[in-house]
Amino acid sequence: xxxxxxxxxxxxxxxxxxxxxxxxxxxxxxxxGVAVRSREKGLQVRxxxxxxxxxxxxxxxxxxxxxxxxxxxxxxxxHGEPNDVNAHPHVSSDGRIALVHNGIIENYLEIKEQLLNxxxxxxxxxxxxxxxxxxxFHYKECGSMLEAVGRVLRRIExxxxxxxxxxxxxxxxxxxxxxxxxxxxxxxxxNFIASDVTAILRHTRDVVYMSDGEIxxxxxxxxxxxxxxxxxxxxxxxxxxxxxxxxxxxxxxxFMFKEILEQPDAIQKTVAPRxxxxxxxxxxxxxxxxxxxxxxxxxxxxxxxxxxxxxxxxYVWERLLRxxxxxxxxxxxxxxxxxxxxxxxxxxxxxxxxxxxxxxxLREAKxxxxxxxxxxxxVGSSIAREADDVLYTWAGPEIAVATSKGYSTQLAxxxxxxxxxxxxxxxxxxxxxxxxxxxxxxxxxKMRQYLTDYAGAQYFASRYFNHDSIFFIGRNLDxxxxxxxxxxxxxxxxxHSEAYASGELKHGTISLIEPGTLVVALGTHAxxxxxxxxxxxxxxxxxxxxxxxxxxxxxxxxxxxxxxxLSVPETHPLLQPSLGIVPLQLFAYYVALQRGCDIDKPRNxxxxxxxx
Ligand code: G6P
Numbered sequence: 001x002x003x004x005x006x007x008x009x010x011x012x013x014x015x016x017x018x019x020x021x022x023x024x025x026x027x028x029x030x031x032x033g034v035a036v037r038s039r040e041k042g043l044q045v046r047x048x049x050x051x052x053x054x055x056x057x058x059x060x061x062x063x064x065x066x067x068x069x070x071x072x073x074x075x076x077x078x079h080g081e082p083n084d085v086n087a088h089p090h091v092s093s094d095g096r097i098a099l100v101h102n103g104i105i106e107n108y109l110e111i112k113e114q115l116l117n118x119x120x121x122x123x124x125x126x127x128x129x130x131x132x133x134x135x136x137f138h139y140k141e142c143g144s145m146l147e148a149v150g151r152v153l154r155r156i157e158x159x160x161x162x163x164x165x166x167x168x169x170x171x172x173x174x175x176x177x178x179x180x181x182x183x184x185x186x187x188x189x190x191n192f193i194a195s196d197v198t199a200i201l202r203h204t205r206d207v208v209y210m211s212d213g214e215i216x217x218x219x220x221x222x223x224x225x226x227x228x229x230x231x232x233x234x235x236x237x238x239x240x241x242x243x244x245x246x247x248x249x250x251x252x253x254x255f256m257f258k259e260i261l262e263q264p265d266a267i268q269k270t271v272a273p274r275x276x277x278x279x280x281x282x283x284x285x286x287x288x289x290x291x292x293x294x295x296x297x298x299x300x301x302x303x304x305x306x307x308x309x310x311x312x313x314x315y316v317w318e319r320l321l322r323x324x325x326x327x328x329x330x331x332x333x334x335x336x337x338x339x340x341x342x343x344x345x346x347x348x349x350x351x352x353x354x355x356x357x358x359x360x361x362l363r364e365a366k367x368x369x370x371x372x373x374x375x376x377x378x379v380g381s382s383i384a385r386e387a388d389d390v391l392y393t394w395a396g397p398e399i400a401v402a403t404s405k406g407y408s409t410q411l412a413x414x415x416x417x418x419x420x421x422x423x424x425x426x427x428x429x430x431x432x433x434x435x436x437x438x439x440x441x442x443x444x445x446k447m448r449q450y451l452t453d454y455a456g457a458q459y460f461a462s463r464y465f466n467h468d469s470i471f472f473i474g475r476n477l478d479x480x481x482x483x484x485x486x487x488x489x490x491x492x493x494x495x496h497s498e499a500y501a502s503g504e505l506k507h508g509t510i511s512l513i514e515p516g517t518l519v520v521a522l523g524t525h526a527x528x529x530x531x532x533x534x535x536x537x538x539x540x541x542x543x544x545x546x547x548x549x550x551x552x553x554x555x556x557x558x559x560x561x562x563x564x565x566l567s568v569p570e571t572h573p574l575l576q577p578s579l580g581i582v583p584l585q586l587f588a589y590y591v592a593l594q595r596g597c598d599i600d601k602p603r604n605x606x607x608x609x610x611x612x
Contacts, residue, residue, distance in 0.1 A: 001606035002088075002102040003027050003074040004182065005199045006163040008173040009190010009220045014062030017072035020192075020199035021052055023247065026255065026399040027196065028606035029074035030082035034059070035089040035098035035165060038067035042167045043098050047087035068190070068220070069173060071163040073100035076606055079108070080125030090129040092136030093120060096167040097145075099135065101128040102195055103159035103180040104611050111155065131156060135164070145169055149176060149215055150230055159356065159611070163193050173218040177210045180610050181354045181382055184208040184216055184223055186237070191218040196608075197240055197378075198247045198397055205240040209380040238380055247397040254599045256400035256492070260585050261451060264444035266405040267578070269394035270412045271440055278437060280420040285373050285389040292424035295345045298325045299370075300414075301333050301361040302349035303609065305407045308484040310349050313414035315477050316574045320422035330361035331612070340368035347417070348374045351398060351406035352608035353381020360612075362386060375413045377406055391417065400600045401607045402491045404585050407484060411578050415440055439572040443579070446569040450582055456566045457583045460547055461590030463564070465493070467518045471509065472499040473539070474522030475531055481577040482522050485584030492592040492602050502535040515543030520587075523550040523558060524580040526573055536561050549583055551576070 003024030007013045017034045032055045033047025044065050048054045052074065059065055073088035080086035089098040105111075108127035111134055116122070120133050131152060138148035145166050159179035166172070175182055175193040185192035187204040193216070194200045197207060210216060213228040225233045252258035274280055298317065300310035310327040317325045328338070330348075334357060340346060346365040350358045353376035362383055365372055374387035377395050384390040393409035419436060422428035428436075464470075470489060472482035482499035490497045500509050502521075513519065519539045523532030529550070536546050540561060548562035555567040566587075568579040592599045 001027050001076045001608055001610050002195070003029065003199065004071070004100050004102055004161055004163050004193065004195040006071040006173045006175065006193040007190055008069045008171065008218050009187070010068060011189045012062070012066065013068050013070035014059060014065035016203070017070050018052065018056055018059070018062045019202070020194065021072050021074050023198045023201070024074055024196050025052060026401060026600060026607055027074065028401060028601060029076050031075045031084070031087035032073065033087045033089050034062070034065065034070055034072040035091070036065040036067040036070035037165055037167060037170060038065070039170065041066065043091065043095060043165070045089055045091055045098060047084055047089065049083050049087060069165055069170065071098060071100045071165055071173070078104055078611055079127045086124045086126050088128060090124060090126065090132040092132045094136055097132055097135050097139065098165050099128065099132045100163045101131060102161040102610060105131060105156050105160065106158035107156065131162070139166070145172070145174065146215070146217060149174055153215070153228065161195055171219045175210065175216040175218070177214060178212045179356065179359070182210045184210065184218065186223070190220045191223060193218065197242070198399070201240070201242060201244040201247060207238055207240055207380070208235045209238065209385065240379070242397050247399060254400065256402055256404060256589055256599050259398055259400055260404045260582070260589065262396070263405045263408045263582065264447040264451065266395040266409050267412045267447065268444040270409045271416065271443070274416050275437060275441065278434065280416050280423065280437070282391055282416065282420055284391045285417065287421070287424060289424045292421055294343055295323070296343040297339065298323060298345045298347070299333070299338065299340065299365070300325065300327045300347045300349060301330045301358060301365070303330050303355050303357055305403045305484055305487060306349040306351060306358070306410060308480065308487065309407055309410035309414060310347070311480040311483060312411055312477060312577050313418065315480055316415060317418045317421070319574060320418045320428050321425060322427045328361070330355065330357040333361040334364050338364065338368070340365050340370040342369040342371070344370040346370040346372045348372060348383050348387055349410055350374070350383050351377045351393070351395070351403055351410070353378045353383040354608045354610055355383070356610050356612055359383055359386070373417070375410055377409065401602055401605050402488055408578055408581065412440065412443070415575060436572050436574060439575050443571060443575060446571055446579055447582060450568050450579065454583065454586050457586035458590045460564050460566065461587050462594055464518050464547065465591045465594035468495060470495055470497040470518045470520060471512070472497065472520045472522065473502045473505060473535055474499070475502045475528045476525050477573070477577050478522035478525045478528070478532065478580070481524070481580050481584070482520070484581055485520065485522070485588070488585055488588035489591060491605060492588055492599050493595055493597055494603070495591065502532065505535060505538065510538070510542065513539050513542040513544050517544045519544045519546050520584070521546050521548045521562060522580065523548055523554060524568065524576045526551065526553070529554050533557070533561065549580055
């Protein structure tokens with residue numbers, strides 16, 4: 001989704017802005033633009049629909065734009081179609097104020113109406129231009145940019161991260177946020193604002209996370225932050241551990257491929273520091289046995305793949321905790337008057353920590369008095385900061401829109417928390433606790449073992465890439481895993497695919513099976529292997545082509561019936577999805593590759609969905 005960068009310093013701003021925007025390309029966008037202030041030319045704005053390269057060509061990599069103060073933006077259209085005019089930055093009518101915006105201004109029509117009555121002429125269809133014009137209106141009224149920003153923020157409703165420059169303030173970069181991420185970065189040659197830390201990693205790892213309602217004024221050497229009442233706020237600086245190289249492709253053809261291969265290390269980093277003397281020790285989450293016993297209801301709330309991680313988590317936790325666990329789509333939960341009270345534990349799962357629906361659901365859970373725990377990958381992200389506790393997945397930066405290591409580290413984190421709670425509740429035997437813990441630590445090696453030979457996934461992708469509808473079937477944890485396998489495939493290859501609980505086949509889906517239909521049958525859950533086999537026989541009898549995923553132990557039996565088999569090493573049944581998902585990720589990847597798709601930036605999708 002939209003990306004913001006801003007710079008004020010002692011270097012030419014435009015090339016820095018373009019490079020920062022390039023680092024955020026992965027978020028998904030449809031147009032891009034920059035505004036730079038120069039002493040001679042005032043505000044210069046360049047923007048264009050399409051790839052960033054168009055903007056880079058237009059400005060000779062930024063070289064054409066003089067000035068050491070500027071803002072840049074990649075837009076993902078919400079209000080107004082993607083075109084040059086609707087692209088950001090937006091400029092006020094007098095050409096003196098330029099602004100970039102992430103988020104949505106909900107009352108923009110009402111404000112626009114009032115400004116139209118004052119004779120303001122609009123050029124775009126966006127909610128953002130309304131803010132630029134309103135800013136000019138108040139600036140003319142009060143003569144102070146900071147005061148004008150304050151007045152605008154009191155007037156607008158919705159979500160926003162803003163980067164603002166004004167021709168009359170040659171040294172000031174102004175920023176403000178509410179419900180949309182924005183950080184300040186401090187470099188040697190100047191200071192930054194960014195909606196995503198990867199945009200500025202090459203320049204600094206010294207950052208400040210802005211909170212909702214705050215306004216910041218940056219110069220080359222200073223940063224002043226104010227709350228919504230304009231009182232100064234002292235902010236804590238954070239050091240970002242990620243290095244710039246981790247967010248680079250490093251010779252791999254795609255980020256997604258690199259990130260699939262990084263999964264063993266990512267799981268190791270997530271799990272290893274949390275196991276001490278054969279016990280789970282959670283840095284960011286501590287409960288007493290009494291507090292754990294007091295929990296009467298558990299919710300997991302998330303979107304997309306994180307929701308699928310929650311579904312795996314539900315199966316695992318219900319087995320371990322002997323308590324009901326509900327997994328809710330955050331977008332549904334927030335409007336469902338959820339049954340949350342002080343005895344409810346709510347787990348918000350989010351790789352980015354910025355997904356707006358998950359954030360809103362978390363706030364609703366807090367409002368109702370629930371105890372909240374975030375499972376996030378991005379340190380300092382909004383969800384991580386707002387939850388009562390946070391357990392980080394240490395996956396490092398994930399750039400491909402379709403998650404892989406983000407998802408698998410979420411599974412590992414949920415396994416850890418599940419074990420921790422089961423231990424407190426006394427619902428897991430010491431033997432099983434020990435066995436799962438040992439297997440959790442062995443997961444990275446078992447995954448590495450599979451990743452030394454994944455030619456099967458590549459080969460079957462080349463055999464099946466031209467199917468136009470694919471079904472995933474499985475039971476229990478295999479079903480949960482199938483949901484994610486199917487989503488991976490449709491996200492990046494644009495093949496229609498659905499995951500079904502195998503038991504439901506006879507209640508409808510089986511009517512869709514025709515000779516040649518590809519069914520990906522998942523049979524890694526040992527206890528239900530025979531049932532999985534029966535379903536394979538069932539769809540084969542209707543002419544389906546079956547690609548099965550099972551464990552090495554069951555490979556031979558499966559191969560007698562299925563047309564093609566991929567097998568993964570065996571682990572504890574509750575952890576099996578962590579291994580089973582890898583061939584599905586690779587299958588999706590290679591299918592998309594065969595179809596010539598833009599794997600890292602699939603059409604219409606965004607990495608972090610910061611609008612409703
Ligand atoms: C987007 C991404 C998905 C991700 C989902 C939730 O749809 O494309 O890969 O699973 O958002 O994101 P989160 O950052 O909250 O885990």
